[in-house]
Ligand SMILES: Nc1ncnc2c1ncn2[C@@H]1O[C@H](COP(=O)(O)OP(=O)(O)O)[C@@H](O)[C@H]1O
């Protein structure tokens with residue numbers, strides 16, 4: 580398992596440690612609404628700081644596409660992190676260049692600084708050599724504790740490991756160990772629930788996933804894309820129509836693999852994407868052109884729960900609806916509570932992950948009963964699919 584070096588092997592005292600963390604936390608109006616990802620990286624930050632390392636945190640937030648964007652600044656995260664850590668956390672409003680260099684060179688042993696969103700630079704996602712060099716010049720050692728971003732071969736998740744002595748952080752280690760323990764040899768039937776909004780970045784991996792699970796329950800924006808691919812009109816719903824062929828190919832692959840595909844049969848729709856918007860439940864074949872599907876309906880939830888009853892193992896990424904907005908949290912909350920109940924009764928091994936999924940499980944009061952809650956969504960599904968994760972592979976090199 581731990582075929583890479585960990586903090587046990589690292590000499591960090593007096594060193595500038597570039598520590599990649601995932602601070603892509605759910606946020607509303609500049610307020611962090613779920614702190615799980617921050618909580619999970621505290622042990623690594625503390626350990627390096629207590630050993631006298633100078634901690635330079637690298638992280639991304641959202642998808643700003645290589646340009647600075649005030650709505651995707653990490654600035655609001657620094658005070659939350661400082662409070663949870665119990666020590667000051669500096670902030671540099673650029674992750675490279677003179678601002679970052681100045682703040683990093685002023686650090687004393689044990690200090691912690693957070694650098695602005697790495698994705699404000701195009702070089703991050705392109706893993707561009709000059710951007711990697713610029714980041715590398717700020718550190719002596721690289722530690723990656725962002726398992727949830729390890730499926731990205733970006734400068735701060737992969738490129739840096741080619742330049743500096745590199746180690747896995749405690750969360751990276753713990754995530755891989757927990758996933759191997761919970762899902763390395765899963766008891767069947769295995770049911771996967773995949774929902775959420777990141778349709779284009781997750782749909783491809785369903786192609787392999789269907790050969791590893793017995794049923795794939797599809798919800799959220801992902802379900803809309805599959806419904807539309809069947810010729811069902813989804814109105815103004817979040818839906819990636821250009822992925823219809825991919826969706827149809829996944830349904831075929833599932834058939835060939837003997838994996839059941841479970842799609843919603845009814846939906847909660849609204850005409851506005853806001854709390855308290857007038858909503859109604861309709862058959863998925865009766866979504867008006869000017870309406871959006873924002874949640875799965877009660878019949879769909881019943882079907883999901885029946886599949887959970889049959890399952891011995893559950894893997895879940897992506898909420899079944901827009902759970903942050905009432906009343907569109909109902910399907911996600913109901914399924915989460917049912918899975919929690921089955922897990923408590925010893926009938927189900929339940930593993931869930933993803934920034935928003937974890938927030939939804941917390942909202943449902945179900946997270947504590949799950950067998951394991953990962954910080955990772957896409958990375959966890961890719962791991963499940965058996966795909967090598969660039970951010971993990973490079974640590975083994
Ligand atoms: N039907 C829907 N329409 C619009 N947004 C949806 C719908 N269902 C789920 N979502 C949104 O999906 C988001 C989470 O998706 P994603 O990022 O893929 O999950 P995770 O962070 O757990 O990996 C949530 O913000 C939720 O509001």
Ligand SMILES: O=C(OP(=O)(O)O)[C@H](O)COP(=O)(O)O
Pocket residue numbers: 601603641642727728731777780932933934935954955956957958
């Ligand atoms: O939130 C994340 O992934 P997730 O939504 O799959 O849980 C990670 O921070 C990765 O973000 P990305 O999918 O924009 O690369």
